[in-house]
Amino acid sequence: MSSKHAIPSYLTPPDIGAWGVYLEQIDRVTPYLGSLARWVETMKRPKRILIVDVPIERDDGTVAHFEGYRVQHNTSRGPGKGGVRFHQDVSLSEVMALSAWMTIKNAAVNVPYGGAKGGIRVDPKTLSRAELERMTRRYTSEINIIIGPNKDIPAPDVNTNEQIMAWMMDTYSMNQGSTASGVVTGKPISLGGSLGRHEATGRGVFVVGCEAAGKRGLEIKGARIAVQGFGNVGGVAARLFAAAGAKVVAVQDHAATVVRNSGLDIVALQAYVTQHGSVAGFPDAEQLDDAAQFWGLDCDILVPAALEQQINRDNAAQIKASIVLEGANGPTTPEADDILHDRGILLVPDVIANAGGVTVSYFEWVQDFSSFFWTEDEINSRLTRIMREAFAAVWALAEEKKVSLRTAAFIVGCTRVLQAREMRGLYP
Ligand SMILES: NC(=O)C1=CN([C@@H]2O[C@H](COP(=O)(O)OP(=O)(O)OC[C@H]3O[C@@H](n4cnc5c(N)ncnc54)[C@H](O)[C@@H]3O)[C@@H](O)[C@H]2O)C=CC1
Ligand SMILES: O=C(O)CCC(=O)C(=O)O
Numbered sequence: 001m002s003s004k005h006a007i008p009s010y011l012t013p014p015d016i017g018a019w020g021v022y023l024e025q026i027d028r029v030t031p032y033l034g035s036l037a038r039w040v041e042t043m044k045r046p047k048r049i050l051i052v053d054v055p056i057e058r059d060d061g062t063v064a065h066f067e068g069y070r071v072q073h074n075t076s077r078g079p080g081k082g083g084v085r086f087h088q089d090v091s092l093s094e095v096m097a098l099s100a101w102m103t104i105k106n107a108a109v110n111v112p113y114g115g116a117k118g119g120i121r122v123d124p125k126t127l128s129r130a131e132l133e134r135m136t137r138r139y140t141s142e143i144n145i146i147i148g149p150n151k152d153i154p155a156p157d158v159n160t161n162e163q164i165m166a167w168m169m170d171t172y173s174m175n176q177g178s179t180a181s182g183v184v185t186g187k188p189i190s191l192g193g194s195l196g197r198h199e200a201t202g203r204g205v206f207v208v209g210c211e212a213a214g215k216r217g218l219e220i221k222g223a224r225i226a227v228q229g230f231g232n233v234g235g236v237a238a239r240l241f242a243a244a245g246a247k248v249v250a251v252q253d254h255a256a257t258v259v260r261n262s263g264l265d266i267v268a269l270q271a272y273v274t275q276h277g278s279v280a281g282f283p284d285a286e287q288l289d290d291a292a293q294f295w296g297l298d299c300d301i302l303v304p305a306a307l308e309q310q311i312n313r314d315n316a317a318q319i320k321a322s323i324v325l326e327g328a329n330g331p332t333t334p335e336a337d338d339i340l341h342d343r344g345i346l347l348v349p350d351v352i353a354n355a356g357g358v359t360v361s362y363f364e365w366v367q368d369f370s371s372f373f374w375t376e377d378e379i380n381s382r383l384t385r386i387m388r389e390a391f392a393a394v395w396a397l398a399e400e401k402k403v404s405l406r407t408a409a410f411i412v413g414c415t416r417v418l419q420a421r422e423m424r425g426l427y428p
Contacts, residue, residue, distance in 0.1 A: 046074075050071075055138065056131060071092075072114065074115050076417050082154070083154065087124075091121065107416040114417075122135065148180070149182035169183055182365055194374070196363075198236075206237050208388075211387075220246050221246065224298065229307075229327065230253045234306065235273070242264075247263030251264060252306075254278065257288040269285075302321035302325070303327050306331070307331070311332040316332075324348070325353050328354070363383075
């Protein structure tokens with residue numbers, strides 16, 4: 001949305017895609033929430049939505065406008081918490097859905113936050129570094145009134161990273177008149193970031209992947225893994241699986257799919273992507289001409305770690321993996337969920353599988369408040385314990401109620417949120 005003549009996305013017909021997925025999942029859960037069901041209606045409504053115009057001066061002197069959002073879905077259990085995404089397909093309905101998933105996720109792993117998410121509808125690859133900085137700072141100033149260490153704490157998501165968080169923290173601090181390191185997490189270590197946060201989401205995916213494999217009697221050593229998305233989440237998860245002796249047989253990113261039956265060299269692939277911007281052209285691998293073939297590849301564990309709605313009715317029947325680990329948020333449509341379930345494929349849902357990131361974000365926030373920083377071993381062992389316990393609790397509930405892991409995770413999350421709401425007296 002860089003042209004000043006383009007129609008803002010919130011004036012176009014609603015894209016219920018991602019948001020609709022969320023609503024359907026909530027609806028499926030309601031029968032299991034018993035007396036809490038009457039409040040689920042309130043879970044469908046975000047608490048606060050801010051849509052902002054983000055104008056910047058381009059390097060050539062022209063002015064470009066971008067549309068930005070921050071949605072606070074729920075704050076019953078604490079301040080809003082969730083990442084910021086820069087992507088050309090970001091829309092209000094997508095950010096609403098992502099914020100709602102954050103509410104469920106934060107409650108499912110029991111970190112003391114509500115749920116929030118933000119984004120800018122922009123392809124950051126079209127911006128220079130200086131333009132990216134101006135856009136990030138302007139966006140932060142525009143949402144300044146609703147964020148803060150005790151209000152709503154942004155973090156990285158797709159196409160945002162430590163540098164973006166540093167600019168956000170600096171802009172917020174300048175507006176406040178004092179340094180407020182706790183306003184964002186996922187910061188550089190030199191600015192109060194936490195050891196282990198960069199790897200935390202991928203590490204959490206790996207930890208719950210090992211737990212799920214154990215339930216299925218699958219050895220990680222020698223297991224065949226396929227990963228879609230080779231950024232922060234997919235890249236780290238792939239590296240940890242490979243280091244544990246698994247064979248990462250396929251990696252797909254926005255530009256290409258690379259395959260190697262005997263296992264890709266993940267360290268070399270990461271170095272290649274750092275240099276070339278994508279996996280396209282990586283030597284020592286076959287490249288698939290048709291990206292859709294990725295879904296039918298022979299593997300044991302499939303890790304979607306890119307965007308929403310990637311596993312859908314067109315490809316769910318082709319999936320050969322026995323375990324799907326949702327590194328991304330919302331990668332599976334409800335229709336595909338049913339297909340995978342009917343085929344006996346074990347799906348570990350996003351709200352558990354990728355919760356390692358926000359868990360270490362919580363550690364970072366705590367460390368910032370106390371100005372006392374933990375060792376990487378302390379962080380990783382606490383993260384591993386929380387992820388294992390969350391997985392075990394959801395697994396036990398799924399067995400008890402005879403429901404999927406997704407439904408069980410939603411029951412755990414919704415119950416905690418709605419109980420907090422009831423105790424506070426905020427129910428309608
Ligand atoms: N960064 C974090 O801490 C967390 C991220 N997530 C979720 O994980 C997913 C990935 O996020 P990050 O790794 O942080 O983003 P990233 O920006 O670091 O990487 C995204 C990756 O997805 C690939 N990709 C983009 N479009 C694609 C397409 N159409 N097909 C295949 N690959 C495509 C990109 O090439 C890149 O490799 C998102 O759903 C995000 O919401 C979830 C929890 C925390
Ligand atoms: O670390 C955080 O605060 C949130 C990460 C995030 O956006 C997510 O879990 O989807």
